[in-house]
Amino acid sequence: MGVYTFVCRNGSGEWTAKQHEGDLEASASSTYDLQRKLVQAALSADSSGGVQSSFSLVSPTSAVCQVEEASLSHPFAPIG
Template identity: 65%
Template sequence: MGVYTFVCKKSGAEWSAKQHSGDLEASADCPFTLQRKLVQSALNSGDSGAIQSSFNYITPSSAVSQVIIGGAVAASIVGGGAGAAAAPSGGAAAAEAPKEEKKPEKEESEDEDMGFSLFD
């Protein structure tokens, strides 16, 4: 799993980015294009897997971008809360959902609980 954090700054009409602790750099004319170039730079570093990226403005002319490649797969919830979580090693562990006990519901309205009725 690779995590790449970039400090991005706007100078004139161009955005530039430098990796926080590394040698990767990129520049572009808009933040969207810059983010795409940063993802491509991170991919060229040799990591593989799922890609997650974010671009968060700090001020109108500065931002932080993060690219995450690889990592664990999020578990999905199936049915009544039962799901399976993927282990980082690739194996899956099944999780059993606790059985829910249904309590009988009272058939009283909330108006009777307050001591008056709105329709009297």
């Protein structure tokens, strides 16, 4: 699956995200919904298994979201 990196911005009360070096994008009214939509977009592009995501605010109006395949090297990956 690889790593999907999204640049997120908040303008006029709505969060928008565009994939860095890619075509995926999404928008939502909250960061929670935006992150959920970005996970779904990544799964739609390559549904090879479980994923994990991170959402990091850079400023009150910008953030970076990453979605990547879950692996056993990560401490919170599911076992089994």
